[in-house]
Amino acid sequence: MTSRPxxxxxxxxxxxxxxxxxxxxxxxxxxYRRRARRRTIAVHAVQLALLALFLAWWEAAGRWGxxxxxxxxxxxxxxxxLWSTLLDGTLPPHIGVTVTETIVGFLLGTIGGALLAALxxxxxxxxxxxxxxxxxLNSMPKVALxxxxxxxxxxxxxxxxxxxxxxxxxxxxxVIYNRFREVDPxxxxxxxxxxxxxxxxxxxxxxxxxxxxxxxxxxxNVGLAWIGVIVGEFLVAKxxxxxxxxxxxQVFNFTLVLSSLIVIAVVAALMYQAxxxxxxRLMAGWKER
Amino acid sequence: xxxxxxxHNVSHxxxxxxxxxxxxEGLELTVGRGEFVSLVGPSGCGKTTVLSLLAGLFPPAxxxxxxxxxxxxxxxxxxxxxxxxxxxxxxxxxxxxxxxGLEVRGAITSERTxxxxxxxxxxxxxxxxxxxxHELSGGMRQRVALVRTxxxxxxxxxxxxxxxxxxxxxxxxxEDLVQRTLRRLGKTAVLVTHxxxxxxxxxxxxxxxxxxxxxxxxxxxxxxxxxxxxPTGSRRHPGFQDVFDAIWEELVASEEGxxxxxxxxxx
Numbered sequence: 001m002t003s004r005p006x007x008x009x010x011x012x013x014x015x016x017x018x019x020x021x022x023x024x025x026x027x028x029x030x031x032y033r034r035r036a037r038r039r040t041i042a043v044h045a046v047q048l049a050l051l052a053l054f055l056a057w058w059e060a061a062g063r064w065g066x067x068x069x070x071x072x073x074x075x076x077x078x079x080x081x082l083w084s085t086l087l088d089g090t091l092p093p094h095i096g097v098t099v100t101e102t103i104v105g106f107l108l109g110t111i112g113g114a115l116l117a118a119l120x121x122x123x124x125x126x127x128x129x130x131x132x133x134x135x136x137l138n139s140m141p142k143v144a145l146x147x148x149x150x151x152x153x154x155x156x157x158x159x160x161x162x163x164x165x166x167x168x169x170x171x172x173x174x175v176i177y178n179r180f181r182e183v184d185p186x187x188x189x190x191x192x193x194x195x196x197x198x199x200x201x202x203x204x205x206x207x208x209x210x211x212x213x214x215x216x217x218x219x220x221n222v223g224l225a226w227i228g229v230i231v232g233e234f235l236v237a238k239x240x241x242x243x244x245x246x247x248x249x250q251v252f253n254f255t256l257v258l259s260s261l262i263v264i265a266v267v268a269a270l271m272y273q274a275x276x277x278x279x280x281r282l283m284a285g286w287k288e289r
Numbered sequence: 290x291x292x293x294x295x296x297h298n299v300s301h302x303x304x305x306x307x308x309x310x311x312x313x314e315g316l317e318l319t320v321g322r323g324e325f326v327s328l329v330g331p332s333g334c335g336k337t338t339v340l341s342l343l344a345g346l347f348p349p350a351x352x353x354x355x356x357x358x359x360x361x362x363x364x365x366x367x368x369x370x371x372x373x374x375x376x377x378x379x380x381x382x383x384x385x386x387x388x389x390g391l392e393v394r395g396a397i398t399s400e401r402t403x404x405x406x407x408x409x410x411x412x413x414x415x416x417x418x419x420x421x422x423h424e425l426s427g428g429m430r431q432r433v434a435l436v437r438t439x440x441x442x443x444x445x446x447x448x449x450x451x452x453x454x455x456x457x458x459x460x461x462x463x464e465d466l467v468q469r470t471l472r473r474l475g476k477t478a479v480l481v482t483h484x485x486x487x488x489x490x491x492x493x494x495x496x497x498x499x500x501x502x503x504x505x506x507x508x509x510x511x512x513x514x515x516x517x518x519x520p521t522g523s524r525r526h527p528g529f530q531d532v533f534d535a536i537w538e539e540l541v542a543s544e545e546g547x548x549x550x551x552x553x554x555x556x
Contacts, residue, residue, distance in 0.1 A: 190372065192364060193344055193368075204389070204393070
């Protein structure tokens with residue numbers, strides 16, 4: 001090896017070429033990554049700027065009397081309100097009540113809807129019988145049932161959860177059941193040819209094939225559960241964020257109304273993120289076809 | 290020795306809101322153990338109906354179907370079925386797809402799994418066990434489907450146009466592979482296809498069906514020297530063209546018959 005002349009062998013030349021090629025590709029990739037990052041930073045910066053601008057304008061408008069402070073309040077007063085009620089312990093129980101109701105309503109609605117969908121799939125006869133009732137129930141504004149829940153379940157936790165359920169369960173059932181029915185019959189045929197039972201067909205193809213839709217109903221149901229809970233609290237509650245909004249409205253304390261809204265926005269966003277996290281976890285093993 | 294498959298005076302009727310229509314009528318057929326038989330015919334001649342009946346997906350409206358002398362009642366472990374497309378489950382790995390039949394039957398053991406791995410290896414799918422179907426090409430996926438069908442060790446294979454969705458070159462390779470595998474394992478096969486050359490190249494016998502309702506028009510015995518070659522070899526045999534032409538003429542006649550039958554009478 002060492003006795004070779006100093007001129008490069010063709011192998012070395014080839015290596016140099018490969019190295020230059022690889023370097024060029026790396027360069028292009030790095031450039032692409034830099035541009036993508038700059039774009040992301042710009043998006044975040046504009047988002048923050050918009051928020052800051054809005055808050056600054058609102059604060060100024062409130063302090064200098066451009067808007068009616070009694071109605072629209074302004075950010076520092078809302079922050080004061082939030083801070084003091086958090087510190088003196090009057091706000092946390094309300095948050096606790098509302099979040100509990102939402103989570104219970106969300107879980108019962110989603111699980112109940114999925115179970116009902118499975119029932120409809122399992123018994124086509126039941127599905128045909130139930131069809132007109134489901135259509136009517138689905139097209140009806142469910143919150144209109146509120147008074148009936150209140151008189152039958154009492155003004156409290158149960159009525160609020162029932163209101164939430166009425167909103168989430170029917171749509172969940174319909175969406176998941178329709179997905180169950182869309183499963184490619186050839187996959188079912190593959191299993192039937194192996195002698196699969198109805199239970200095996202459900203477990204091995206219908207359920208896993210519908211997984212993405214089931215997961216996405218989780219996200220929709222977070223939003224729906226919040227609607228149900230807040231409306232329910234408007235109607236009956238003596239505690240909770242919806243109650244604070246109605247109470248603030250009645251005593252004309254709009255700082256209380258707006259601060260409750262902000263808490264709702266924050267907690268709902270957190271719950272949504274939690275569900276998104278669960279989604280990513282559950283979908284990790286799922287491969288696109 | 291008892292024939293592997295027997296159809297005695299089999300008729301089938303599909304019933305729906307529009308009425309009852311006769312799909313196949315008076316089928317009479319026996320398939321010997323280890324034999325390879327193809328069904329060809331115009332659309333609407335009930336080819337797939339015959340396969341479904343043989344698979345036990347539904348019972349015939351009339352007549353009797355025997356599998357190794359026993360009446361067919363529902364899907365059996367003795368019968369394997371390959372569909373037009375692979376229909377691999379996208380959320381399962383290749384190995385789990387190949388073991389699907391075993392899982393349904395609650396028969397996954399380490400020996401069976403080793404056997405499935407060996408079959409995958411044999412089909413040049415070694416190393417793909419932990420990958421997912423979308424990572425494989427069409428030909429590879431159809432080979433996985435073949436392994437899935439063979440994994441439950443059926444004695445009869447029902448092939449429902451399993452090569453029709455593939456590119457020509459892949460299709461020819463797969464025909465040879467399937468033929469080799471079935472011969473080595475001594476399996477009986479019934480192939481449904483619309484590709485006459487495929488039918489002639491793979492089969493021992495080609496059965497031409499007529500339509501409305503489906504019935505057997507003619508049965509062609511493929512000459513021994515073409516039979517014993519692999520499909521790509523059969524296609525190159527000097528006698529192949531004659532066989533092909535004979536089946537072709539019969540099929541054209543059958544389609545014309547169907548057309549004449551269909552033609553509305555002018556008044």
